[in-house]
Amino acid sequence: MSKRYSDAERQAVDAKRELLAEAAQRVEEQRPADIDAAALILSTYSRRNVALILAQSEQRGQQFPQAVAGFHAWRQVGRAVRKGSAGYFIYAPVMRKDASGEDVRKGYTVKHVFDVLDTDPIAADSAASVRELIAS
Numbered sequence: 001m002s003k004r005y006s007d008a009e010r011q012a013v014d015a016k017r018e019l020l021a022e023a024a025q026r027v028e029e030q031r032p033a034d035i036d037a038a039a040l041i042l043s044t045y046s047r048r049n050v051a052l053i054l055a056q057s058e059q060r061g062q063q064f065p066q067a068v069a070g071f072h073a074w075r076q077v078g079r080a081v082r083k084g085s086a087g088y089f090i091y092a093p094v095m096r097k098d099a100s101g102e103d104v105r106k107g108y109t110v111k112h113v114f115d116v117l118d119t120d121p122i123a124a125d126s127a128a129s130v131r132e133l134i135a136s
Contacts, residue, residue, distance in 0.1 A: 017110060020089055023055035024048055038064045049090040053113070056088045065115035079119040087112030 005013060028035065028051045039050050045068070057064050068088065071081050081087075092111040095103045 013110065016089070020052055020055070020091075020110070023059075024051035027051040027055045027058070034064070041066065042068055045090065052090050053088045060086075065117070067116040068113045069116075070111065070113050074114060074119050075122070078122050079116070080122050081114045081119050085114055085118035087114045087118075 028047075031054065034054055035047060035050050038054055039045075039047060041064070042050050042053065045053070053068060054064050065088070069077075071087075074081055089110050090113055091108040093105045094107050094109050096106045098104045
Protein backbone atom coordinates (compact mmCIF):
# COMPACT_ATOMS: atom_id res chain seq x y z
CA MET A 1 0.00 0.00 0.00
CA SER A 2 1.48 3.34 -0.98
CA LYS A 3 1.64 6.30 1.32
CA ARG A 4 -0.77 9.15 0.66
CA TYR A 5 0.86 12.55 0.94
CA SER A 6 -0.93 15.74 1.94
CA ASP A 7 -0.49 18.68 -0.43
CA ALA A 8 2.19 20.20 1.84
CA GLU A 9 4.06 16.87 2.10
CA ARG A 10 3.89 16.38 -1.68
CA GLN A 11 5.28 19.90 -2.23
CA ALA A 12 8.14 19.21 0.21
CA VAL A 13 8.97 15.90 -1.51
CA ASP A 14 8.82 17.50 -4.94
CA ALA A 15 11.07 20.37 -3.79
CA LYS A 16 13.60 17.88 -2.39
CA ARG A 17 13.58 15.93 -5.65
CA GLU A 18 14.15 19.10 -7.64
CA LEU A 19 17.10 20.15 -5.44
CA LEU A 20 18.61 16.68 -5.77
CA ALA A 21 18.21 16.70 -9.52
CA GLU A 22 19.89 20.11 -9.79
CA ALA A 23 22.78 19.06 -7.54
CA ALA A 24 23.30 15.83 -9.50
CA GLN A 25 23.26 17.75 -12.78
CA ARG A 26 25.96 20.13 -11.49
CA VAL A 27 28.13 17.20 -10.39
CA GLU A 28 27.67 15.47 -13.73
CA GLU A 29 28.71 18.62 -15.59
CA GLN A 30 31.58 19.71 -13.32
CA ARG A 31 33.04 16.44 -12.03
CA PRO A 32 32.66 13.62 -14.56
CA ALA A 33 36.01 12.05 -13.52
CA ASP A 34 34.84 11.90 -9.90
CA ILE A 35 31.66 10.14 -11.00
CA ASP A 36 33.72 7.60 -12.94
CA ALA A 37 35.95 6.96 -9.90
CA ALA A 38 33.00 6.71 -7.50
CA ALA A 39 31.08 4.47 -9.91
CA LEU A 40 33.85 1.87 -9.60
CA ILE A 41 33.22 1.74 -5.85
CA LEU A 42 29.45 2.24 -5.96
CA SER A 43 28.95 -0.13 -8.88
CA THR A 44 25.40 -1.17 -7.99
CA TYR A 45 24.08 2.37 -8.45
CA SER A 46 23.20 4.26 -11.60
CA ARG A 47 25.36 7.14 -12.77
CA ARG A 48 22.64 9.59 -11.65
CA ASN A 49 22.53 8.07 -8.16
CA VAL A 50 26.33 8.18 -7.94
CA ALA A 51 26.11 11.88 -8.84
CA LEU A 52 23.46 12.37 -6.15
CA ILE A 53 25.63 10.67 -3.53
CA LEU A 54 28.65 12.75 -4.56
CA ALA A 55 26.65 15.99 -4.42
CA GLN A 56 25.42 15.20 -0.92
CA SER A 57 28.82 14.10 0.36
CA GLU A 58 30.26 17.36 -1.01
CA GLN A 59 27.57 19.34 0.84
CA ARG A 60 28.61 17.52 4.03
CA GLY A 61 32.29 18.30 3.42
CA GLN A 62 33.19 14.61 2.96
CA GLN A 63 34.93 12.55 0.33
CA PHE A 64 32.72 10.10 -1.49
CA PRO A 65 31.70 7.05 0.55
CA GLN A 66 33.61 3.77 0.52
CA ALA A 67 30.55 1.52 0.46
CA VAL A 68 26.87 2.43 0.41
CA ALA A 69 23.77 0.32 1.01
CA GLY A 70 20.25 0.56 2.32
CA PHE A 71 19.29 -0.05 5.93
CA HIS A 72 18.17 -3.65 5.40
CA ALA A 73 21.13 -4.50 3.15
CA TRP A 74 23.50 -3.49 5.96
CA ARG A 75 21.57 -5.72 8.38
CA GLN A 76 21.95 -8.65 5.98
CA VAL A 77 25.75 -8.33 6.08
CA GLY A 78 25.81 -8.06 9.87
CA ARG A 79 26.01 -4.30 10.31
CA ALA A 80 23.58 -1.85 11.90
CA VAL A 81 23.08 1.75 10.85
CA ARG A 82 23.73 4.07 13.78
CA LYS A 83 20.67 5.84 15.13
CA GLY A 84 20.53 9.41 13.86
CA SER A 85 22.77 8.77 10.84
CA ALA A 86 21.94 10.97 7.87
CA GLY A 87 21.56 8.81 4.82
CA TYR A 88 22.11 9.81 1.23
CA PHE A 89 18.97 10.36 -0.82
CA ILE A 90 18.85 8.43 -4.08
CA TYR A 91 16.18 7.67 -6.65
CA ALA A 92 14.79 4.14 -6.44
CA PRO A 93 12.36 2.63 -8.92
CA VAL A 94 8.78 1.97 -7.83
CA MET A 95 7.76 -1.39 -9.25
CA ARG A 96 4.23 -2.73 -9.59
CA LYS A 97 2.87 -5.90 -11.14
CA ASP A 98 0.81 -5.45 -14.27
CA ALA A 99 -2.21 -7.58 -15.25
CA SER A 100 0.06 -10.37 -16.51
CA GLY A 101 2.06 -10.47 -13.27
CA GLU A 102 5.16 -8.83 -14.75
CA ASP A 103 7.05 -6.19 -12.75
CA VAL A 104 6.68 -2.78 -14.39
CA ARG A 105 8.45 0.40 -13.34
CA LYS A 106 5.80 2.99 -12.41
CA GLY A 107 8.16 5.82 -11.52
CA TYR A 108 10.77 6.70 -8.93
CA THR A 109 10.79 7.56 -5.26
CA VAL A 110 13.42 8.99 -2.95
CA LYS A 111 15.11 6.42 -0.67
CA HIS A 112 17.96 6.56 1.86
CA VAL A 113 21.25 4.68 1.65
CA PHE A 114 24.03 4.80 4.22
CA ASP A 115 27.82 4.88 4.15
CA VAL A 116 29.70 2.05 5.86
CA LEU A 117 31.12 4.71 8.21
CA ASP A 118 27.56 5.19 9.53
CA THR A 119 27.34 1.53 10.59
CA ASP A 120 28.63 -0.70 13.37
CA PRO A 121 29.10 -4.48 13.42
CA ILE A 122 26.17 -6.30 15.01
CA ALA A 123 28.27 -9.23 16.21
CA ALA A 124 31.97 -9.90 16.70
CA ASP A 125 32.10 -12.00 13.52
CA SER A 126 30.43 -9.32 11.34
CA ALA A 127 32.36 -7.98 8.38
CA ALA A 128 34.93 -5.58 9.78
CA SER A 129 36.21 -3.91 6.66
CA VAL A 130 34.88 -2.59 3.39
CA ARG A 131 36.89 -5.25 1.54
CA GLU A 132 35.08 -7.98 3.48
CA LEU A 133 31.72 -6.33 2.69
CA ILE A 134 32.48 -6.07 -1.01
CA ALA A 135 33.74 -9.66 -1.13
CA SER A 136 30.55 -11.00 0.48
